[in-house]
Structures are given as C-alpha cells and as structure tokens.
Amino acid sequence: MDTEPTSYRDRKVISIGTVSELTGLSERQIRYYEERKLVFPDRTKRGFRKYSFDDVERLMDIADKIEDGVQTFEIRQEMIRKKKAETKENVRENMLRGQLNAHFNLRK
Amino acid sequence: MDTEPTSYRDRKVISIGTVSELTGLSERQIRYYEERKLVFPDRTKRGFRKYSFDDVERLMDIADKIEDGVQTFEIRQEMIRKKKAETKENVRENMLRGQLNAHFNLRK
DNA sequence: CGTGTAAGGAATTCTGACACG
C-alpha cells in the first residue's frame, strides 16, 4: 500500500552498539525503552537485538519526549492511540474501495 | 545531486555476520572481496567492519559474476571503467551547467 | 521512574596462516 513492501528503512539489521552511536543513547536506555514496549527489535537466533533505521528514528523521538518530561507510559499511550486512528482510516478506505469495486463490477 | 545526501542505502551500519545472512555469502568470501578491492566497508574504532545496504547489493552482484566464472580482477576493472564513465558524464554536465549559469547571469 | 554499573557467560569479529587446486 505504501512504497516498498519492506524498504531499507524497515529492515532490522543494526546491532545495539551501532544504534547507541547513531542515537547518542546508552544501551541501557535502549533496552529499557524496549522493556517499556516503545521499540520492538528483532532477535538473531542467538538473541542479539537487531534494529531498523525506523527504530533508530523512533528512539530519537522517544529521547526527545523523555527530555521534555514525558513518561514512557504516556509515550506508549500515544503510540497506541495513533495506531488505532490509522486502523480506522484503513477500514474506511477499504470500505470505500469495496463500494467502488462493487459499482464497477455491476457495470461490466 | 541525487536524492538524499546519504540515504539509508548508503549508511554503513551492518556487521559482517548480518551481511553474511543477507547475501548468503560466507564471511570469508566477504572479506576476500574486500581484499580484492570490490567492497569498502567502514570500520568501527575497534576495527569491526560495517556495511551499507548498497554494499549488500553490490556483494550479491559480485557473487553472481563469480558464479559465472568472472574473476575478481575483471570485476574490479569493470567497476573502474564505470566510475570513469560517470566522472566524464559529470564533467560534461557541469560544463553545461556553467554555460547556462553564465548565460542567465549575463541576462540579468 | 529512568538510568548507571559490575558480574559472568556466550557469541562475534579480527588477523595471519595452512590447505586445496
């Protein structure tokens, strides 16, 4: 529905040390934000975390909010709200699509 | 001149183990292609290789050629030829640009 | 609540070399 199915932005290939350098956050912080369910890295077979560029950006956003005094709990709530809004939008979009399809199928 | 100055495609953040999984090549092969000057990973302070998605793609191209019996030496030659061709093109492009600028600067 | 740190162990990566062909 977007550009690519899974673009470079979404491939989980970056290890935590590199993410730490990229974001300026400590590994401790990065792992803690995962514990609070704000980021969801993949794991290699041996259990090593792998992040995407998208995760890196999300982490920087999180860091900004934390600095502004927002609690991880609130950040999570916000995330969930946004996700729900998106889902609703998709439902509407698909309904519209269905109606259009029905319309054109009848005509032909 | 292109899209972004340094997009996700060009950021060197992937370690050799992950590149090995992504490409299906052994670490030995990946290091050897570097020795033959076909790829140029960055290094962390401690000397760990870091690759970009672009490197990953290049490695898969290299692997295809090797399979077809092309020698690393030839692959390298080819790379150099292409780079030179690009450089020439840029030179022409910049000359043209310069002429256009001169033209419009005179008019104004 | 968010983050630092020391602890012990397991997995990763590095280089130089020998091997095969």
Add this chain to the structure above:
DNA sequence: CGTGTAAGGAATTCTGACACG
C-alpha cells in the same frame, strides 16, 4: 584463484540485580 578452517585474542551483547531517587 577463491574459499574453508582451526587458532588465539579482543570486543560485543545478554540477563538479572543492586543502587539512587
């Protein structure tokens, strides 16, 4: 030429926990 492998060492990452506040 291209690639596998064993070798020894150094650096990375993991988890659970104690600490401060």
